[in-house]
Each structure stands twice: as C-alpha cells, then as structure tokens.
Amino acid sequence: MFPSTPSxxxxxxxxxxxxxxxxxxxxxxxxxxxxxxxxxxxxxxRRNEVAEILDLDxxxxxxxxxxTTRVARALREITKCDKLNIAALGNVVPQLHVHVIARxxxxxxxxxxxxxxxxxxxxxxxxxxxxxxxxxKKIWLG
Amino acid sequence: MFPSTPSxxxxxxxxxxxxxxxxxxxxxxxxxxxxxxxxxxxxxxRRNEVAEILDLDxxxxxxxxxxTTRVARALREITKCDKLNIAALGNVVPQLHVHVIARxxxxxxxxxxxxxxxxxxxxxxxxxxxxxxxxxKKIWLG
Numbered sequence: 001m002f003p004s005t006p007s008x009x010x011x012x013x014x015x016x017x018x019x020x021x022x023x024x025x026x027x028x029x030x031x032x033x034x035x036x037x038x039x040x041x042x043x044x045x046r047r048n049e050v051a052e053i054l055d056l057d058x059x060x061x062x063x064x065x066x067x068t069t070r071v072a073r074a075l076r077e078i079t080k081c082d083k084l085n086i087a088a089l090g091n092v093v094p095q096l097h098v099h100v101i102a103r104x105x106x107x108x109x110x111x112x113x114x115x116x117x118x119x120x121x122x123x124x125x126x127x128x129x130x131x132x133x134x135x136x137k138k139i140w141l142g
Numbered sequence: 143m144f145p146s147t148p149s150x151x152x153x154x155x156x157x158x159x160x161x162x163x164x165x166x167x168x169x170x171x172x173x174x175x176x177x178x179x180x181x182x183x184x185x186x187x188r189r190n191e192v193a194e195i196l197d198l199d200x201x202x203x204x205x206x207x208x209x210t211t212r213v214a215r216a217l218r219e220i221t222k223c224d225k226l227n228i229a230a231l232g233n234v235v236p237q238l239h240v241h242v243i244a245r246x247x248x249x250x251x252x253x254x255x256x257x258x259x260x261x262x263x264x265x266x267x268x269x270x271x272x273x274x275x276x277x278x279k280k281i282w283l284g
Contacts, residue, residue, distance in 0.1 A: 052226050054215055065207040073196055084194055087229035091245060091253035103233060111233035113257050 009046045012095040020128070022136055027063045028098075030071060030139065032132060035120035037109070039079045039102040039131065041071055050096045053088055064098065072100050074138030078131070079104075085113065151188045154237040162270070164278055169205045170240075172213060172281065174274060177262035179251070181221045181244040181273065183213055192238045195230055206240065214242050216280030220273070221246075227255065 011029060019031035019042060028043040045056060045064060053061060072084050081102035088098045101114055109117030153171060161173035161184060170185040187198060187206060195203060214226050223244035230240045243256055251259030 052214075052218075053228060054211055054218065054226070061207055061211055062204055065203055069196055069203055072194075076194075076196065083231075083233055084196070085229070085231045085233070086195060087227070087231065087255075089225075089227045089229065089255060091225055091227070091255075113229075113231060113233075113255050115255050 007048060009048055011044060012093050012097075014093050015042065015044060015095065015097060020132065022132060023140065025067045025070070025139070027060060028067050030135075032128070032135070034123060036123045036127075037118060037121050038104075038107055038114055039075060039081070040114070041075060041100045041135070043067055043071060043098040043100065045096055047096075051090060051094050052096060055096065068098055068100060071135075071139055074135055075100055075102050077138060078134045087113075089115070149190060151190055153186060154235050154239075156235050157184065157186060157237065157239060162274065164274060165282065167209045167212070167281070169202060170209050172277075174270070174277070176265060178265045178269075179260060179263050180246075180249055180256055181217060181223070182256070183217055183242045183277070185209055185213060185240040185242065187238055189238075193232060193236050194238060197238065210240055210242060213277075213281055216277055217242055217244050219280060220276045229255075231257070 015031065019033055022030040022032060027045050029046055031042040031044065033040040033042060045060065047056065050056060053064065056064060068086060072086060076084060079102040082105050083103040085101040085103055086098065088096065090096060103110060157173065161175055164172040164174060169187050171188055173184040173186065175182040175184060187202065189198065192198060195206065198206060210228060214228060218226060221244040224247050225245040227243040227245055228240065230238065232238060245252060
C-alpha cells in the first residue's frame with residue numbers, strides 16, 4: 001500500500017572513524033578530518049549509492065557547489081590559509097565526499113597534495129574544539 | 143572617456159606547455175594533459191586573477207559546476223573508467239584550474255592521487271588524436 005521506505009543514509013564507516021561531525025547543511029554532512037597537519041574538512045552528500053558528483057541530480061550538484069564554497073569561505077577566513085585544495089577523489093572510500101583543505105606554504109606536504117604525504121598527527125583537543133566552534137559559527141551563522 | 147580595456151585573459155604558460163587545447167566552453171578552456179598514464183582533462187575559467195573557486199562570482203561558480211560535470215560525463219563515457227577524480231588544487235600553478243581525471247584500478251598510481259605519483263608518459267600521437275576527437279564530439283555535440 002505504501003512504497004517501501006528508502007534505506008536510511010549512513011556515513012561510510014571509514015569516514016566516520018577518521019572524522020569528527022560538525023553538523024548537516026541541507027545536502028551534506030560536514031566533518032573535520034582528524035589530522036592536525038592541515039585544517040581539513042569533508043562534505044558528504046547525504047544520498048545513498050552516490051560515488052560520483054555525476055550521480056547527483058543537477059539541483060543537488062548546484063547545491064553541492066553552494067555548500068562547498070560556503071565551507072571553503074569559512075575555512076579560508078578562519079585559517080588565513082595560502083591556498084584551498086578542493087577535491088572529490090574517492091579512490092579508497094567509495095561514498096562521495098569532497099575534501100576542503102586549508103594549505104599553507106609551510107605545511108608538512110606543501111606543495112604536494114596532502115593524501116598520503118605524511119602520517120596524520122593528533123589534534124590538541126582544546127585547539128580542535130576551538131576550531132570546530134569557529135567553523136560551525138561561520139558556516140551556520142556566517 | 144572610456145573605461146580602460148580589461149587586460150586580455152591568457153592561459154598560464156606552464157598549463158600551456160603541459161597540455162593540448164580542446165576548445166572553449168562558455169566559461170572554461172578545456173585542455174588535455176600530456177600524460178598517457180591517465181585520460182586527464184583540465185578546465186580553466188577564462189577569468190583574470192582567479193586562483194580559487196571562491197574568486198569566481200556565484201553565477202560563474204554554478205557554470206563551473208555545469209561545465210565540470212559535462213566534461214566529466216564525456217570522459218567517463220569515452221574511457222569507461224572505474225572512478226573520476228575531480229580537483230582544484232593549484233599549489234604549483236596559481237591560475238585556477240580543475241582537474242578531471244579518469245582513473246582505472248589498473249593505472250600506474252591507483253589508488254593514490256595522480257599528482258607526482260609516476261613520471262609522465264608520452265601519448266601515442268594517433269591515440270591522442272582519436273581521444274581528443276571523441277571528447278570534443280561528446281562535449282560540444284553530446
């Protein structure tokens with residue numbers, strides 16, 4: 001009598017393990033990667049079975065751009081970084097996720113891309129808390 | 143009496159050296175990177191002084207998404223790749239450029255990102271010609 005309930009969206013376990021949850025924008029969950037080498041955020045569209053930006057419909061693609069630039073602007077303003085790196089790779093974790101990374105010319109991997117460049121470094125818990133609070137304020141209230 | 147003519151847009155010399163020109167979409171020049179390890183395209187918005195997606199206005203950002211997905215769809219259809227990698231990094235060449243790369247689980251860098259992974263390989267001229275012709279047809283007439 002009713003269409004079957006679509007299966008609930010869930011964050012890929014590997015992304016869940018490597019990140020802290022900041023909250024949800026209309027399309028994406030926003031996460032921070034647990035690596036103090038770089039201020040490094042992820043946007044994950046809350047859609048099932050989506051591996052590529054092409055798998056989103058056109059409205060969702062436009063929304064992804066809007067949310068990505070919103071998060072990137074907040075990250076740039078807070079970190080005063082030298083460069084942003086924005087990327088959808090997904091060679092290891094198949095659930096579509098967009099990296100938004102604040103790069104500095106003095107960071108551990110510069111000018112190389114960050115993936116696999118150096119081992120991750122633990123955050124100082126207090127610094128991470130302040131960073132998350134600043135990002136949340138800019139993204140949701142900015 | 144007249145506003146000064148804005149300076150003409152020009153492709154960054156390093157991008158010009160490393161690529162072959164496929165043609166222009168409304169916002170971006172489309173290029174193919176001269177590295178036969180991967181089918182690898184670039185989109186370069188024809189705007190001066192733009193280093194970040196954030197430096198484009200909102201209409202241009204939306205257009206960049208439209209053109210990126212158009213190029214990515216053409217690339218996926220032609221190469222039957224396993225994964226697309228889409229990225230705006232710009233740590234080395236400051237002119238905004240978006241990489242659209244067709245990845246295979248058998249390629250030289252998989253699953254690592256392609257940048258700096260292995261030395262570039264020359265294209266077979268005939269294969270490159272066929273690839274460019276197929277991509278042009280899909281992007282402009284598809």
